[in-house]
């Protein structure tokens with residue numbers, strides 16, 4: 001490579017970085033004037049006007065619909081994210097239902113289809129065919145509206161460590177299923193690829209973005225999410241970012257050891273939280289194993305909540321025992337990660353009061369805005385399909401951060 005082309009490479013990388021900085025800043029501020037963007041990003045005003053011209057021409061930015069009243073002799077134009085011609089697509093699979101969703105690059109909903117999954121339980125090929133068919137229908141709808149699909153994010157109720165394979169999705173009976181490829185081989189190619197993720201961390205991120213839109217919580221940056229529905233999962237958001245660890249599995253609270261030399265866990269270790277507080281264990285302790293086998297896990301967890309609320313003795317004892325373990329986990333997590341807020345998902349959202357009974361010295365660590373102490377432990381706000389929102393929000397941010405590399409400037 002010649003010195004000239006190397007210099008060109010470096011300068012084009014810097015330019016992409018700066019274009020990305022402008023887009024992610026406008027996204028974060030929900031629209032801003034050029035001077036404000038320059039101030040936030042540290043970019044020189046001259047560079048700023050050049051970058052914004054490129055982004056306006058590429059339809060990634062547009063003049064905001066509501067402009068501030070102009071002062072005499074001075075026009076201050078507010079810019080906002082455009083990208084209405086580009087779509088990030090997501091599909092989340094649950095045990096017997098699924099959601100296909102597309103947002104534009106400004107985060108506005110373009111397409112949404114909820115569907116029942118009526119294929120044979122655990123038949124990965126049949127489920128991949130169904131999801132691919134509905135994604136293809138979504139693409140046809142977008143294309144008819146002159147919108148270009150850029151990426152596809154698949155989300156499954158289980159653990160994914162390599163972006164390719166579902167390591168475990170026990171409710172689907174899947175162990176080691178290459179679901180990304182099963183779907184990718186059945187849909188047209190996406191310029192920014194087809195991706196696969198597990199639901200819990202992505203749902204945690206979606207809860208984080210939902211909370212930040214609430215009055216007084218815009219400054220939230222550190223949050224911890226704990227969910228129990230199919231197994232036990234969670235997410236750690238630190239400095240506004242979802243922590244992933246070196247294998248993409250952080251945070252796996254079900255496999256934190258809580259009983260030294262305890263029962264053997266499916267992961268090959270002894271005494272994990274899952275051996276004493278997995279939903280299957282709690283349902284068994286509550287005398288609901290048969291109910292679960294007949295009606296499925298979601299219905300059995302609803303029945304568990306109903307019986308515990310009604311004061312039924314066996315169910316109440318099983319819930320009390322489970323919450324004791326979850327409080328221990330929360331207590332340790334607060335000291336390990338120092339979150340400002342904790343969000344409880346799955347059936348744990350019904351037991352916020354029980355899980356907020358932590359020692360006072362622990363509760364004193366929690367707080368953001370006017371949510372302090374026990375109030376900083378909140379039920380999840382978004383429903384069963386939170387994770388697909390988290391997945392496409394994260395994808396949108398990744399694309400915005402490197403618009404040239406991700407091919408966004410080429411599509412006008």
Ligand SMILES: [Zn+2]
Nearest residue numbers: 255265267272
């Ligand atoms: Zn384990």
